[in-house]
Amino acid sequence: MSNSLIQKYNVPGPRYTSYPTVPFWDSSTFSSEKWKTSIKQSFSENNGELSLYIHLPYCESLCTFCGCHKRITKRHELESPYIKTLLEEWKLYLFLFETTPKVKEIHLGGGTPTFFSAENLKQLIDGIFKYAEKADDYEFSFEGHPNNTTKEHLQTLYNLGFRRVSYGVQDYNLEIQQAIHRIQPFENVKKATDLAREIGYTSISHDLIFGLPFQKMEHVVDTINKTLLLMPERIAFYSYAHVPWVKGNGQRGFDENDIPKGDEKRTLYETGKKLLEELGYIEIGMDHFALKRDSLTMAMNEKELHRNFMGYTTQKTNMMIGLGASSISDSWYAFAQNVKNIEEYSQLVEEGIIPVFRGHVLDKEDLIIRKHILNLMCNLQTSWESSDSIFEDLPNVVTALSEFENDGLISICRDRLIVNEKGRPFVRNICMAFDMYLKKSKPENKLFSMTV
Structure with a gap:
């Protein structure tokens, strides 16, 4: 190039x-009542089909590359109260629906969803479907941390209908891992990937990042070569988004000069792309690759690929409800974001208020x-x-x-x-x-x- x-x-x-985009939302013309009206309209037009994004914000340690809203803690006793609040928020939406919703898609994001125990994740999903049905062509996925995703996590979620798991890898070089505060050896990723395959997951994804601090060509090549030993069905090859003015000290653990930029950074991507394509991966949209057999490739070939706040997806729904602190929802006619503070979020839900604080009516x-x-x-x-x-x-x-x-x-x-x-x-x-x-x-x- x-x-x-x-x-x-x-x-x-x-x-x-x-x-x-979120910075240009006009919240001055947005209101909770307008949001509810748009939800009812979308639910009716789509015959009750919807997607769910569920934000699980807790992490045990801070990864300095991350741009997500999270709470760093080792207090696992916080899990149950948070799940209870998620299910109460779901009930607030259920009151708006005339019929039983049919869920086409669930994605558990974070934070670190596998911070939560398998038992608590089961309680969450069972609670969702106490008042909902699975659509005929549903697809459920979750983000797993390779260091703490257990066989129990994988088996429990598989039994609940999950067939896709995404593991955050980023880069295998130790110096880079130390800079971004994400230490995870290849052996941990291999174990988590192999376990998912043994249980029966049909689509495993690895998230890689180019443009990380101290990252050089040999690091990208080594990371992708190791990834190709495991051949995940999907690979997300993201550009590192350096936005310390948004995320505060989390992205200030290294000097600007430590980050590859411009043509140097783009060469990292082009080299990685070449390696992936040589092994049979097909480029999907922007930053994504998938094997020919994966549903993401099929959706692209059939012009049925969709993109929303969860990224690229095969499930085209015009309504996506985001549950949890900071989650973003989309009714097609309007966007809405939940309050970001966990305590404020919990308080609003307890008071019977859908906890959105800003949005945009299109x-x-x-x-x-x-x-x-x-x-x-x-x-x-x-x-x-x-x-x-x-x-x-x-x-x-x-x-x-x-x-x-x-x-x-x-x-x-x-x-x-x-x-x-x-x-x-x-x-x-x-x-x-x-x-x-x-x-x-x-x-x-x-x-x-x-x-x-």
């Missing part, structure tokens, strides 16, 4: 797990642009051939996109935009051309990580 293109397009930009233009950005992030193309895909500023967007076309990153054919192979690394930048909020805003503070 041309270094000049990297220098040109490596600017701060969103990852587009939503549109509008207008007609938002919904049109949202579809364009989803198309680009999932299918690497979008079209404005139909009248319901046109918005007022579209001519100006197409004009702005001509620069990407001149650089060979995209092709524009009358009423269609296709991202070329050369343009894949810049898909976030291409989406930014459609982002009306980003264009109109001139933020004085840093909001996003670098795009390349």
Whole structure:
């Protein structure tokens, strides 16, 4: 890849797990009542089908690369009260539904979901389905820490319907692990992966990160070569998002000069991508790879890939309810985020209040642009051939996109935009051309990580 293109397009930009992105939500026009109305509308239109993201925020130690909302503690007696609150929050949503909900997707995220005991996780899932049904084509997944995911965790969740597990690996080099405060030898990852396979999990994912402090080419090559010994069905190969202005001291444990940047950082990704593709992995959207047999690859080939706050998914639901402190929900017509403080979250739920503190109600233009950005992030193309895909500023967007076309990153054919192979690394930048909020805003503070 041309270094000049990297220098040109490596600017701060969103990852587009939503549109509008969270910093540009208009909470002044948002209210709890509007949120409830949008939930009822979406539930009715989707015949009661929905996805659930459940945030389990506790971790025993702080990983300095992490951008999640978490609480560092070794007090496992906090598990049961938190699960009780999650189930009480679920009941608050159940009151809004006219019929029994059908759950297509569950993802347990964090934090560290495997901080919780297998017994408590079973209590959580059983509690969800006391008042809900599984959809016919459901898919349940969870994030596991290789150091503390036990056979009991895996077997219990498997018995409850889980078939996907994602393990955070990041990098196997000890110096890098010490810098990011995440010490886990290859043997631990292998044991957790092998256990999942023995039990019957059909899709195992490893999360890797490029651009970490002190990371060099040989570290990425070694990490991917070790990963390929285990051949997980999916690999997420994320760009390290250095946002210390958001996450405070958690990302200030090393000097800026210790972090690879620009063309050096992008070369780490391109090298990793080459190794993965040589072994049969297929690039999915942005930052993701999967084997040909995996459902994520099949969804991409059939143009059924979806993207939400959980990342890429095969389950296309227009409603995702987030349970837990800091969780984000999406009714398609509106977004809402729960309060981040665990004590405040628990207090609001105890008082019978859905614990959202901010959100955004999408207008007609938002919904049109949202579809364009989803198309680009999932299918690497979008079209404005139909009248319901046109918005007022579209001519100006197409004009702005001509620069990407001149650089060979995209092709524009009358009423269609296709991202070329050369343009894949810049898909976030291409989406930014459609982002009306980003264009109109001139933020004085840093909001996003670098795009390349």
